[in-house]
Amino acid sequence: MSQPKLDILMATYNGEAYISQQIYSLQQQTFTDWRLLIHDDGSTDRTIEIIRELAATDQRICVIEDGLCFHSAGRNFMHLLSLSTAPFISFCDEDDIWLQDKLSTQMEAIQTEDNNIPQCVYCNAYVYNVKARRPIGGISILNIVKDLHDVLFANGGIQGCAMIINDKLREKCLQFKGRIAMHDHLITLVNALFGHFTYIPRRLFLYRRYTGAVTGATDRSLLQRITGFLRRRKPILESSHLDSILDVYHFYTEELSPEIKETFDHFLRFLNRSRWTNAIWVFKDRFRLFGKSSLLAVKVLLRPIR
Numbered sequence: 001m002s003q004p005k006l007d008i009l010m011a012t013y014n015g016e017a018y019i020s021q022q023i024y025s026l027q028q029q030t031f032t033d034w035r036l037l038i039h040d041d042g043s044t045d046r047t048i049e050i051i052r053e054l055a056a057t058d059q060r061i062c063v064i065e066d067g068l069c070f071h072s073a074g075r076n077f078m079h080l081l082s083l084s085t086a087p088f089i090s091f092c093d094e095d096d097i098w099l100q101d102k103l104s105t106q107m108e109a110i111q112t113e114d115n116n117i118p119q120c121v122y123c124n125a126y127v128y129n130v131k132a133r134r135p136i137g138g139i140s141i142l143n144i145v146k147d148l149h150d151v152l153f154a155n156g157g158i159q160g161c162a163m164i165i166n167d168k169l170r171e172k173c174l175q176f177k178g179r180i181a182m183h184d185h186l187i188t189l190v191n192a193l194f195g196h197f198t199y200i201p202r203r204l205f206l207y208r209r210y211t212g213a214v215t216g217a218t219d220r221s222l223l224q225r226i227t228g229f230l231r232r233r234k235p236i237l238e239s240s241h242l243d244s245i246l247d248v249y250h251f252y253t254e255e256l257s258p259e260i261k262e263t264f265d266h267f268l269r270f271l272n273r274s275r276w277t278n279a280i281w282v283f284k285d286r287f288r289l290f291g292k293s294s295l296l297a298v299k300v301l302l303r304p305i306r
Contacts, residue, residue, distance in 0.1 A: 004060070006034040006107065006164075007086035011076035015094035016045040018208070022096055023054050023061070031103035036061045036092070037083060041076045042069040047094075077160065077183035082174055087115075087167050091160035091184070095208050097128065102204035106164040109198055118169035118195025120187065122162045128206035142290050144199055148192040148260060149287050152267050153296055155241045156181075157188025158197075161205065169195055178247030181240040189248050193260055235306045236299055242306055275301050 008026060012019060026036060038061065040048050048063075055061040064083065070076045077091060088110060090103065102123070110121040124141050141162055143154050151157065160183060173190050180186050191197065249256075249264050256264070266285040270278050282297040289296035 004033050004035040004086050006031070006088045006090060006103065007084040008034050008036045008090045008092050009077060009080040009084060010036060010038045010092040010094060011041060011073050011080060012038060012043060012047050012051065012094045013041040013073070013076075014043045014045045015047045016043075016050060018095035019047060019050055020054065022092065022094055022098070023051070025096075025098045025100075026092070027058065028100050029098065029103045030100050031107055034060060034090075034103065035086065037064060037080050038062065039064045039066075039068075039076055039080050039083075041071065041073070074180050074182040074184075074186075078173075078180065078186075081170055081183070084170060088164055089167070089170055090164045093161045093207075096125075096161055097206040097208075099204050099206075103164075105200060105202065105204060109200055110164055110166060113166075113196065113198060115166045115168065118172055118191050119166045119198070120158065120169060120191045120195060121164050121198040121200065122158045123200040123202055123204040125159075125162060125205045125207040126203045127209045129209055144291055145188060145192070145197050147197075148189075148263050149285075150291070151189055151192045152245060152263075153236060153287055153289055153299075155236075155238045157185040159207070160184035160187070161207070163187070165191070176248065176251055178251050179240070179243045181238070181244045185241060185244060186248070189245065190252075193248070193252060193256060235304045237306045239306065270300075270305055275304075278305065 023036070026034075038051050038055075040051070040063075051061070051063050055063045064080075068079065070079065081089065088107065090106070092098075106121050106123060110119055113119045113121070122141070122145075141159060143150060145151060145158055163184070165187060169187065169191055172194055173187055176186065176190065253261070263285075266281070267287070270281070273281070278300045279297040282300055283293050287293060287296055289299060
């Protein structure tokens with residue numbers, strides 16, 4: 001098989017219930033010049049058997065069986081990223097469903113950008129109610145990322161399954177030696193430092209929402225999300241994400257522009273100031289949550305930073 005234009009990375013773990021449906025949706029894409037790299041993280045169900053069977057019928061599917069087990073979706077995806085060689089890279093959850101024009105739309109968009117610098121093109125998604133077997137009203141991505149001001153307080157990045165990146169961003173991310181909360185958080189953060197974001201305001205895949213899901217709640221309205229975080233008392237910055245942000249800053253410090261360094265400097269001051277002072281400086285420093293400084297300011301008043 002010749003070098004494809006796009007590598008699709010799929011990190012799997014106990015995904016037997018939905019993985020066939022997801023891979024079938026990849027095979028139905030109108031853009032066909034891709035290779036699917038799959039690395040399993042020690043599944044105890046039939047996941048590995050299923051992907052072997054599918055790989056036997058499609059030469060574009062490559063199952064990597066190297067004996068490594070990471071016990072972490074983020075580290076598994078970063079391992080796959082290190083094995084990727086195509087000029088463009090997409091990330092694929094094992095349980096989503098991609099609409100037929102997802103890849104063609106994103107590939108067309110990213111190829112019009114300056115690919116001499118890191119690029120990240122991302123789309124939105126329908127939230128798919130597993131129990132009802134239908135899309136529901138919510139959207140998957142509520143935090144539209146424009147620059148670093150949208151990333152630092154978000155406790156996460158753009159969903160990996162929503163993004164396509166270029167090889168320049170891959171190279172920059174693979175240089176990093178430090179703590180990683182999740183692969184998509186790192187990729188979003190690094191691109192905010194060195195690259196450019198393009199948002200496609202279309203829903204190009206179905207994002208499964210499970211009852212009681214840990215990372216879900218994307219089917220709720222913005223008002224419901226606001227009410228939810230007002231009721232909780234956990235810190236604004238989760239320790240794993242803060243640790244990763246600090247490591248990224250120290251690792252890339254010498255390469256950062258004066259403007260990026262200034263933004264980090266302002267962010268670090270939030271860790272040691274009073275809530276009222278921080279709420280005022282949210283507006284002065286232009287930090288945002290879900291695109292709104294006002295929302296972040298309210299959160300800063302009601303919760304500890306860390």
